[in-house]
Amino acid sequence: MKVRKLIVLVATLTLMWGSVAYADSVSQKLRVLINNKKSEEVADGGILVDNKVYISSQVISDKLQAIVVKDDGKAIVYKxxxxxxxxxxxxxxxxxxxxxxxxxxxxxxxxxxxxxxxxxxxxxxxxxxxxxxxxxxxxxxxxxxxxxxxxxxxxxxxxxxxxxxxxxxxxxxxxxxxxxxxxxxxxxxxxxx
Incomplete structure (x- = not known):
């Protein structure tokens, strides 16, 4: 009985670790550089998921001086x-x-x-x-x-x-x-x- 519980526990931990490692490889935090200047770098300002770049609406608002309005499940950017x-x-x-x-x-x-x-x-x-x-x-x-x-x-x-x-x-x-x-x-x- 103890061996069976040990096998189930090891299998569960292996699956959990594999899922975390897979999720980490699918998404990646990005530094965002405005006008390619180190002085205007925003650490963790974006994320890469499935080769698509997502940038924080706060970065867009603050660094690009755009108006970001969140409305009905969408973000609208006005520049x-x-x-x-x-x-x-x-x-x-x-x-x-x-x-x-x-x-x-x-x-x-x-x-x-x-x-x-x-x-x-x-x-x-x-x-x-x-x-x-x-x-x-x-x-x-x-x-x-x-x-x-x-x-x-x-x-x-x-x-x-x-x-x-x-x-x-x-x-x-x-x-x-x-x-x-x-x-x-x-x-x-x-x-x-």
Whole structure:
């Protein structure tokens, strides 16, 4: 009787180990490199299953600055074309000197936004990642682009002190209608030297 139980136990463990080894060989975790740059690598950002690559919707949203909406068992990806220009008076700029206190505005052009949004905002992050909200607009505001696929907005003038050397990042966010969080759709770098 003991021999029979031992044989059944060994057979069961062999089948379980074989199944785990087979499952591991069928799927493989992948590192995802954006624009083939090591600095923008996302460890475990994707998986390879049956020679098909699957990439996390979070990677698509964060790294490719696309809007990902999960709806009724599917993920829908929207990638609007967004351009930002910063100007101080009549001068367009992308570089500043350390300790410059600039009064500037941002012009944002959005094309091909194929989904409704309920809010948008612009923020600036210093070289240490600390973010400051510049402006936010919500659906229902008189200056909100309700129901438009293509629109242009000018963000009000702000005064900002570029008190550190490094890259400052302007981030333009939208909140898809029915979603609870903002998603970045464009970034622009201002370098402080």
């Amino acid at each position: 609007p074309n967004v351009h930002m220009v910063t100007s101080s008076g009549p001068t367009i700029f992308a570089d500043v000197q350390k300790n410059d206190k600039f009064k500037f505005n941002t012009f944002i052009q959005v094309d091909s936004l194929k989904t409704d949004i309920s809010a948008l905002k612009l923020a600036i992050a210093n070289p240490y990642g600390e973010e400051t909200l510049i402006e936010q607009r919500r659906s229902g505001d008189s200056d909100f682009p309700n129901g438009k696929n293509d629109f242009w907005i000018t963000i009000k003038d702000i005064s900002y002190n570029f008190d550190s050397v490094g890259a400052y990042t302007l981030r333009f966010y939208v909140k898809p209608a029915g979603e609870s969080s903002f998603q970045v759709v464009s970034e622009k770098t201002i370098n402080s030297k």
